[in-house]
Amino acid sequence: MKVSPELPFQVIYSFYEHEFLGILPESYIVQTKGNRELTLQHQTLSVRNVTEFSHGLDEKDMELVHLIDDTHPEAIIRKFHKEKIRPADFFQRFFLPKSKYHNPRFLEYIQSYIDRKIADLFDLWVGKRLFFSNPDGEPAGRELFIQKEPARVYFHFDRNEENTHYFIIIKCGDERINFQFQNAKILCQQPVWLLVNNLLYYFPKEIDGKKISPFLNKWFIEIPRSLEEEYFKKFARPLIESHKVFLNGMTLIEEKHAPIARLVFSHSKQAQTGTLFEPSAEDTEKFSPTSAPDETIIQCLFRYGNYQLPLDENKSFSVEFSKEGTGWIFARIFRDSIFEKTKITFFKQLGVTFSHATCKMNRLDFLGWLNLHYDVLMNQGIELEELKNTSSDSTAEKYFIGQANISIEVKEGNDWFDVYSTVRFGKYEIPFIELKNHILSNIREFRLPDGTVAVIPSEWFAQFGNLSVHLQEDNGRLKLKKYHVGIVRSLEDKKLIVPAKDGKMNNLLEPEKLTDIPMPDEFNGQLRHYQKTGYNWLHYLNSLKMGGFLADDMGLGKTVQTLAFLMSLYKEKEIKNASLVIMPTSLIYNWEDEARKFTPALKVMKFTGPQRQKDPMVFHQHHVIFTTYGIVRMDHDFLKKYPFNYIILDESQAIKNFSSQISQAVKNLESANRIMLTGTPIENSTSDLWSQMEFANHGFLGNFKYFNSEFVIPIEKQKNQERSVELQKMIQPFILRRTKQQVEKELPEKFEQVLFNEMSEEQQIFYDEIKSGFRNQILKSIGEKGLAQSQFILLQGLTMLRQIVNHPRMLNEDYSGDSGKFNEVCEMIENAMKEGHKVLIFSQFVKLLTILREHLDKSNIIYAYLDGNTQNRKSPVEKFQHDDAVKLFLISLKAGGLGLNLTAADYVFILDPWWNPAVEMQAINRAHRIGQDKTVFIYKFITKNSVEEKILNLQASKLKLAEDLIRTDDSIFRSLTEGDIREILD
Known part of the structure; x- marks a missing residue:
């Protein structure tokens, strides 16, 4: 029946019983007469219609409506079944015991989810009207009232001549609550909310519903004599540890003892282990964990008097029980949590961390750890006990327990380092040479003269493995080649050896x-x-x-x-x-x-x-x-x-x-x-x-197999x-x-170098063919027209030769061979990038830059680019200047000669140097200018035995002339003689 938001109404919250999901809450709007009287006119309140009634709701109501919506059966189905399914089908499939999909653990998970959702509601319900629905669905059936103080549970065990009765008493204030056989209901399991008649009781957080629910319709639980011990062990003992329990017909005593920390360990059956300590029969029976082959299980216990208690940092006391005659005695042992936490911190500092009072380690790693820290453990009063493995071989080894020490001294001779080293295991002093092969073969067990087995500390393999590889034996003496001064210095730096006196080898450092x-x-x-x-x-x-x-x-x-x-x-x-x-x-x-x-x-x-x-x-x-x-x-x-x-x-x-x-x-x-x-x-x-x-230095790094395993892979x-x-x-x-x-x-602010290269065979053949034809043509033109009238054809021919020198593809796109200069440029680019440099790459030829771009693109190398057709010159400049990932800037000489500030670069490559040094200088000055904080390195690429080298030599002689004579390509041509041209084309 629809409720009018214009008339007086009230929000109420009502519980109802769902066939499969148990007791669930619901929100309702009920029309009222006056301020409190509810009518039969009501409707469900949900997130779909809450805004319609929001003027009559407070913030708690708004929150409650949203939370309760999550407990609706439809919401539960959506939560736990991603595919669309009818509610009836969902419940029949998963909740009916005969269904093949029935899974009790899945149902427990759903119930736990609902329980958590309902637990969040109770704090918000304080001050709200709560009801339990009538069987006919009327929401305002029985009004419920939350008690103002928590209820308390008293647990009782009453042992008589035949059996033991376990029962509970619940009190709220001084009043005992009559909850049994009263149709009481548990509305929430954790924390517990118990409904008795029309009263809602809540309990301390350590009480859960499972401790109350057995007694809703039962006066007590009867424990027969045959099940007594098992029941006391699994249920009564932990209950006494965490709750107030009353015993009748049994004895409860309290004990205080000074604690002693103990480490009890057991090796797996495949491990050759020895008896280090005699275990007690009780511990052998108590401690039998499953372990992997060659593994040791360590348990941390604390001995309080005659009681050995597993580590549990959260317990203030533990309970043990024993039978005395025909009766039972429960002992509550007070635990020193500060002492236990201190010892756990101590073990952590030594590298051992316990989980649920146990820790697993490789057998030899544990024995090595025990040896390393044995003296410290003894000083701390830690008791050690090894449990015999009943399936172990009767011929199990006996291990040396104690610290191992090594002493190494190195002296520099004329041709070798002489190495003097001994190892001490307790009373035994062993020459290091006897352990050398163990270290090289990664064998940790070493038999001592008395037959006991010493475990070589694991860190020695890393610390002295490299030394052992390169040590050489000479008549019982150990020697090390002098070029292994780095090994000696490394051991000195780690304070693992007595420092050698200064010698010639140390000077290399x-x-x-x-x-x-x-x-x-x-x-x-x-x-x-x-x-x-x-x-x-x-x-x-x-x-x-x-x-x-x-x-x-x-x-x-x-x-x-x-x-x-x-x-x-x-x-x-x-x-x-x-x-x-x-x-x-x-x-x-x-x-x-x-x-x-x-x-x-x-x-x-x-x-x-x-x-x-x-x-x-x-x-x-x-x-x-x-x-x-x-x-x-x-x-x-x-x-x-x-x-x-x-x-x-x-x-x-x-x-x-x-x-x-x-x-x-x-x-x-x-x-x-x-x-x-x-x-x-x-x-x-x-x-x-x-x-x-x-x-x-032959042999310096050992053989490659050793070098690969000891250095490359690690x-x-x-x-x-x-x-x-x-x-x-x-x-x-x-x-x-x-x-x-x-x-x-x-270094000077600027460093220039000419890098010479040779043409490839295919390139040289192509170059010689073009040069031969061009030489005849230009000399004929000079003879017929004179030098001045032949400058155009001269420039045209020289340009063709320069293109071939750079890359023949510039002249013949079908050329498939190599270019000596291009390969050299690519290698220089690779080296410069590896060293983290930023490089400006200048060329007069856009076509050469295009070929280079193709190579860079194939190699997935990012770069900036600028030529005369670039519309937005600022963009590539900013990209190069400020993006660390952009190491290369390809620039045509004509487009980039002026107006650019590229101080991010510290390398400049001039791919095709030519007549005019001033043009090159303009390019160089893009990087070498005010604001540059790095030395600029300029590399000019010249192909040997080509027109480039001839012009370079000619340029050197022409530089003796006044500067204004060598400023442009035109002026250099005006200074050329026929002899110069013949020299260039020879």
């Missing part, structure tokens, strides 16, 4: 303090401070007869440092055999140019090309031989017969793959000493380092920082690396 070696008089130039340090460092390695990495950033002068070192060797000492420098083909001309510039007195031979002289006597006539990795691969049978003084690898990452042909060919070469030059010793993986270091897959630091300290003495940031104060 402080290259700045090395003895200053005079520069050879023949050196043409002056090394910067950091370069002089590198020069001294190379000399020091030479004195130790060891190899190493000069790994400075690109552009810091690794070549000039090496040339100065070689010059010093050959001028100051009588060295007969030549040294070999192996490099990528693209670097041959750079080495030649640097040698001519800085060390002209050094006798240099280039061992490349089809006409190379395979004659050892020719090698003897030179100090240094320059060759390429490709030549070494082809001529290794010849080269391996020559005993070189030094072999120096430039861009040594070329041999990072130890199984590659080039790596094998290089390693077969003979030399007294070896040096690696690279800015990126590790390109893709930590494994890159092994092959290079194996070449520089560092790369497991992200093990300790192994990374260990490797870093190990190799540190033999890698000298300075970044541009570290030496910035020593």
